Amino acid sequence: MESSMQLMQSYWNARYSQGHLWGDEPCPSVVMAREWFDKHQLKDILVPGCGYGRNSLWLAQQGFVVTAHDVSEVAISLGTTQAKRERTSIEYMVGDAFDHEFMASRQFDGIYLSLVLHLFVKQQRLNLIDRLTSRLKSHGLLTFSCISIFDTHNFGIGKQIEPNTYEKHPGKPLHFFTEEELRDVLADNYKILACQLHTQTETDPQGQPEDLRLWFVVAEKS
Numbered sequence: 231m232e233s234s235m236q237l238m239q240s241y242w243n244a245r246y247s248q249g250h251l252w253g254d255e256p257c258p259s260v261v262m263a264r265e266w267f268d269k270h271q272l273k274d275i276l277v278p279g280c281g282y283g284r285n286s287l288w289l290a291q292q293g294f295v296v297t298a299h300d301v302s303e304v305a306i307s308l309g310t311t312q313a314k315r316e317r318t319s320i321e322y323m324v325g326d327a328f329d330h331e332f333m334a335s336r337q338f339d340g341i342y343l344s345l346v347l348h349l350f351v352k353q354q355r356l357n358l359i360d361r362l363t364s365r366l367k368s369h370g371l372l373t374f375s376c377i378s379i380f381d382t383h384n385f386g387i388g389k390q391i392e393p394n395t396y397e398k399h400p401g402k403p404l405h406f407f408t409e410e411e412l413r414d415v416l417a418d419n420y421k422i423l424a425c426q427l428h429t430q431t432e433t434d435p436q437g438q439p440e441d442l443r444l445w446f447v448v449a450e451k452s
Protein backbone atom coordinates (compact mmCIF):
# COMPACT_ATOMS: atom_id res chain seq x y z
CA MET A 231 0.00 0.00 0.00
CA GLU A 232 1.50 3.37 -1.04
CA SER A 233 1.69 6.15 1.60
CA SER A 234 -0.03 9.45 0.83
CA MET A 235 3.43 10.94 0.22
CA GLN A 236 4.33 8.23 -2.31
CA LEU A 237 1.00 8.87 -4.03
CA MET A 238 1.77 12.61 -4.10
CA GLN A 239 5.22 11.86 -5.53
CA SER A 240 3.94 9.57 -8.30
CA TYR A 241 1.17 12.06 -9.18
CA TRP A 242 3.63 14.95 -9.55
CA ASN A 243 6.26 12.83 -11.31
CA ALA A 244 3.65 11.90 -13.91
CA ARG A 245 2.57 15.52 -14.35
CA TYR A 246 6.13 16.85 -14.65
CA SER A 247 6.97 14.18 -17.21
CA GLN A 248 5.04 16.54 -19.54
CA GLY A 249 7.70 19.23 -18.91
CA HIS A 250 7.42 22.81 -17.70
CA LEU A 251 3.65 22.68 -17.03
CA TRP A 252 3.05 26.32 -16.30
CA GLY A 253 5.78 27.95 -18.39
CA ASP A 254 8.89 29.70 -17.14
CA GLU A 255 7.62 33.10 -16.01
CA PRO A 256 7.97 33.73 -12.27
CA CYS A 257 4.69 33.82 -10.31
CA PRO A 258 3.33 37.26 -9.28
CA SER A 259 3.79 36.22 -5.63
CA VAL A 260 7.55 35.62 -5.99
CA VAL A 261 7.95 39.10 -7.46
CA MET A 262 6.13 40.47 -4.39
CA ALA A 263 8.16 38.22 -2.04
CA ARG A 264 11.40 39.53 -3.54
CA GLU A 265 10.50 43.09 -2.52
CA TRP A 266 10.06 41.95 1.09
CA PHE A 267 13.31 39.94 1.04
CA ASP A 268 15.11 43.04 -0.26
CA LYS A 269 13.47 45.33 2.29
CA HIS A 270 14.59 43.03 5.13
CA GLN A 271 18.03 42.49 3.55
CA LEU A 272 17.61 38.71 3.42
CA LYS A 273 19.97 36.56 1.41
CA ASP A 274 19.49 32.80 1.97
CA ILE A 275 16.12 31.68 0.67
CA LEU A 276 14.49 28.24 0.87
CA VAL A 277 11.93 27.29 -1.77
CA PRO A 278 10.07 24.12 -0.66
CA GLY A 279 7.84 22.32 -3.19
CA CYS A 280 9.73 24.23 -5.90
CA GLY A 281 8.45 22.11 -8.81
CA TYR A 282 10.68 22.51 -11.88
CA GLY A 283 11.97 25.81 -10.54
CA ARG A 284 10.19 28.67 -12.30
CA ASN A 285 10.45 30.74 -9.09
CA SER A 286 13.72 29.44 -7.63
CA LEU A 287 15.54 30.16 -10.89
CA TRP A 288 14.17 33.72 -10.96
CA LEU A 289 15.11 34.34 -7.30
CA ALA A 290 18.65 33.06 -7.93
CA GLN A 291 18.90 35.34 -10.98
CA GLN A 292 17.95 38.30 -8.73
CA GLY A 293 21.02 37.54 -6.59
CA PHE A 294 19.59 35.45 -3.75
CA VAL A 295 21.31 32.31 -2.49
CA VAL A 296 18.63 29.73 -3.24
CA THR A 297 18.07 26.25 -1.85
CA ALA A 298 15.07 24.50 -3.38
CA HIS A 299 13.52 21.09 -2.97
CA ASP A 300 10.60 19.04 -4.13
CA VAL A 301 9.25 15.58 -3.45
CA SER A 302 9.25 14.91 -7.23
CA GLU A 303 12.60 13.81 -8.61
CA VAL A 304 11.33 14.50 -12.14
CA ALA A 305 10.74 18.15 -11.16
CA ILE A 306 14.19 18.44 -9.58
CA SER A 307 15.82 16.93 -12.65
CA LEU A 308 14.04 19.52 -14.86
CA GLY A 309 15.11 22.35 -12.53
CA THR A 310 18.72 21.19 -12.34
CA THR A 311 18.99 20.93 -16.12
CA GLN A 312 17.54 24.41 -16.62
CA ALA A 313 19.78 26.00 -13.95
CA LYS A 314 22.84 24.46 -15.63
CA ARG A 315 21.69 25.69 -19.03
CA GLU A 316 21.21 29.20 -17.62
CA ARG A 317 24.53 28.99 -15.69
CA THR A 318 22.66 29.84 -12.49
CA SER A 319 23.68 28.44 -9.13
CA ILE A 320 20.86 26.82 -7.12
CA GLU A 321 21.11 24.06 -4.56
CA TYR A 322 18.40 21.63 -5.69
CA MET A 323 17.39 18.59 -3.66
CA VAL A 324 14.76 15.88 -3.73
CA GLY A 325 13.12 15.99 -0.30
CA ASP A 326 9.85 15.83 1.57
CA ALA A 327 8.85 19.03 3.37
CA PHE A 328 7.23 16.94 6.14
CA ASP A 329 10.38 14.92 6.86
CA HIS A 330 11.79 16.01 10.24
CA GLU A 331 15.26 14.76 9.33
CA PHE A 332 15.46 16.46 5.95
CA MET A 333 17.77 19.51 6.27
CA ALA A 334 17.30 19.30 10.06
CA SER A 335 20.40 21.38 10.77
CA ARG A 336 19.68 24.12 8.21
CA GLN A 337 17.99 27.49 8.78
CA PHE A 338 17.24 30.22 6.25
CA ASP A 339 16.64 33.98 6.22
CA GLY A 340 13.50 33.57 4.15
CA ILE A 341 11.10 30.98 2.74
CA TYR A 342 9.02 31.27 -0.41
CA LEU A 343 6.26 28.66 -0.86
CA SER A 344 4.15 28.82 -4.00
CA LEU A 345 0.84 26.97 -4.29
CA VAL A 346 1.70 24.17 -1.87
CA LEU A 347 0.02 24.84 1.49
CA HIS A 348 -3.51 24.39 0.14
CA LEU A 349 -2.82 20.85 -1.15
CA PHE A 350 -3.23 19.30 2.30
CA VAL A 351 -5.85 18.56 4.95
CA LYS A 352 -5.85 20.49 8.23
CA GLN A 353 -3.45 18.41 10.34
CA GLN A 354 -0.95 18.25 7.45
CA ARG A 355 -1.18 22.01 6.89
CA LEU A 356 -0.40 22.64 10.56
CA ASN A 357 2.49 20.15 10.41
CA LEU A 358 3.85 21.82 7.30
CA ILE A 359 3.76 25.27 8.91
CA ASP A 360 5.61 23.82 11.94
CA ARG A 361 8.28 22.31 9.68
CA LEU A 362 8.73 25.59 7.79
CA THR A 363 8.91 27.55 11.05
CA SER A 364 11.75 25.32 12.24
CA ARG A 365 13.64 26.03 8.97
CA LEU A 366 13.50 29.83 9.52
CA LYS A 367 15.91 31.97 11.51
CA SER A 368 14.46 34.29 14.15
CA HIS A 369 12.94 37.35 12.38
CA GLY A 370 13.12 35.47 9.09
CA LEU A 371 10.26 35.90 6.62
CA LEU A 372 7.80 33.21 5.60
CA THR A 373 6.22 34.23 2.29
CA PHE A 374 3.67 32.13 0.43
CA SER A 375 0.77 31.98 -1.98
CA CYS A 376 -2.28 29.78 -1.43
CA ILE A 377 -5.76 29.53 -2.86
CA SER A 378 -8.55 31.62 -1.29
CA ILE A 379 -12.28 31.15 -0.72
CA PHE A 380 -12.72 33.89 -3.35
CA ASP A 381 -11.51 31.55 -6.12
CA THR A 382 -14.90 31.17 -7.83
CA HIS A 383 -13.65 28.71 -10.50
CA ASN A 384 -12.67 26.05 -7.97
CA PHE A 385 -14.24 26.81 -4.57
CA GLY A 386 -16.98 24.38 -3.59
CA ILE A 387 -16.38 22.00 -6.52
CA GLY A 388 -16.17 18.26 -5.79
CA LYS A 389 -16.57 16.32 -2.56
CA GLN A 390 -16.20 18.33 0.64
CA ILE A 391 -13.85 16.47 2.99
CA GLU A 392 -13.21 19.17 5.64
CA PRO A 393 -14.40 22.76 6.15
CA ASN A 394 -13.49 24.75 2.99
CA THR A 395 -11.63 21.68 1.64
CA TYR A 396 -12.86 19.97 -1.54
CA GLU A 397 -11.65 17.22 -3.84
CA LYS A 398 -12.26 18.66 -7.31
CA HIS A 399 -10.07 15.78 -8.54
CA PRO A 400 -10.56 12.61 -6.42
CA GLY A 401 -7.79 12.11 -3.85
CA LYS A 402 -6.46 15.68 -4.38
CA PRO A 403 -7.63 17.94 -1.54
CA LEU A 404 -7.74 21.68 -2.21
CA HIS A 405 -8.15 23.87 0.84
CA PHE A 406 -9.54 27.38 0.33
CA PHE A 407 -8.24 29.80 2.95
CA THR A 408 -10.05 32.67 4.62
CA GLU A 409 -7.98 35.60 5.90
CA GLU A 410 -9.17 34.78 9.42
CA GLU A 411 -7.77 31.25 9.20
CA LEU A 412 -4.42 32.45 7.86
CA ARG A 413 -4.10 34.92 10.72
CA ASP A 414 -5.13 32.23 13.18
CA VAL A 415 -2.66 29.52 12.05
CA LEU A 416 0.26 31.96 12.06
CA ALA A 417 -0.62 33.81 15.28
CA ASP A 418 1.56 31.79 17.68
CA ASN A 419 4.89 32.19 15.90
CA TYR A 420 4.58 35.09 13.49
CA LYS A 421 3.74 38.73 13.02
CA ILE A 422 1.79 39.11 9.76
CA LEU A 423 3.23 41.88 7.59
CA ALA A 424 1.01 41.38 4.52
CA CYS A 425 -2.06 39.31 3.63
CA GLN A 426 -3.48 40.34 0.30
CA LEU A 427 -5.46 38.89 -2.59
CA HIS A 428 -4.11 38.69 -6.12
CA THR A 429 -4.87 36.87 -9.37
CA GLN A 430 -2.53 34.39 -11.06
CA THR A 431 -3.32 32.89 -14.46
CA GLU A 432 -2.33 29.23 -14.56
CA THR A 433 -2.87 26.18 -16.79
CA ASP A 434 -5.19 23.54 -15.30
CA PRO A 435 -4.58 19.74 -15.65
CA GLN A 436 -6.65 19.79 -18.87
CA GLY A 437 -4.34 22.41 -20.36
CA GLN A 438 -6.89 25.25 -20.09
CA PRO A 439 -5.92 28.69 -18.69
CA GLU A 440 -7.63 29.58 -15.42
CA ASP A 441 -7.48 32.63 -13.18
CA LEU A 442 -6.66 31.65 -9.61
CA ARG A 443 -7.65 34.02 -6.81
CA LEU A 444 -4.84 33.65 -4.31
CA TRP A 445 -3.61 35.00 -1.01
CA PHE A 446 -0.08 36.38 -0.80
CA VAL A 447 1.16 36.30 2.78
CA VAL A 448 4.30 37.68 4.40
CA ALA A 449 4.90 36.68 8.03
CA GLU A 450 7.89 37.50 10.22
CA LYS A 451 8.99 34.81 12.66
CA SER A 452 9.02 36.12 16.23
Ligand SMILES: C[S@@+](CC[C@H](N)C(=O)[O-])C[C@H]1O[C@@H](n2cnc3c(N)ncnc32)[C@H](O)[C@@H]1O
Pocket residue numbers: 235238242252257278279280281282283284285299300301302305325326327328343344345346349
Ligand atom coordinates in the same frame (compact mmCIF):
# COMPACT_ATOMS: atom_id res chain seq x y z
C1 LIG B 1 1.05 23.10 -7.45
S1 LIG B 1 2.72 22.54 -7.51
C2 LIG B 1 3.58 24.07 -7.31
C3 LIG B 1 5.02 23.98 -7.78
C4 LIG B 1 5.83 25.26 -7.60
N1 LIG B 1 5.81 25.73 -6.25
C5 LIG B 1 5.37 26.32 -8.55
O1 LIG B 1 4.64 27.24 -8.14
O2 LIG B 1 5.73 26.23 -9.73
C6 LIG B 1 2.92 21.77 -5.91
C7 LIG B 1 4.31 21.19 -5.71
O3 LIG B 1 4.44 20.72 -4.37
C8 LIG B 1 5.26 19.57 -4.40
N2 LIG B 1 5.06 18.82 -3.16
C9 LIG B 1 3.93 18.24 -2.74
N3 LIG B 1 4.13 17.67 -1.54
C10 LIG B 1 5.41 17.92 -1.19
C11 LIG B 1 6.22 17.59 -0.06
N4 LIG B 1 5.72 16.87 0.94
N5 LIG B 1 7.50 18.01 -0.02
C12 LIG B 1 8.02 18.72 -1.06
N6 LIG B 1 7.30 19.06 -2.16
C13 LIG B 1 6.02 18.66 -2.22
C14 LIG B 1 4.80 18.83 -5.65
O4 LIG B 1 5.70 17.86 -6.09
C15 LIG B 1 4.64 20.01 -6.61
O5 LIG B 1 5.84 20.27 -7.29
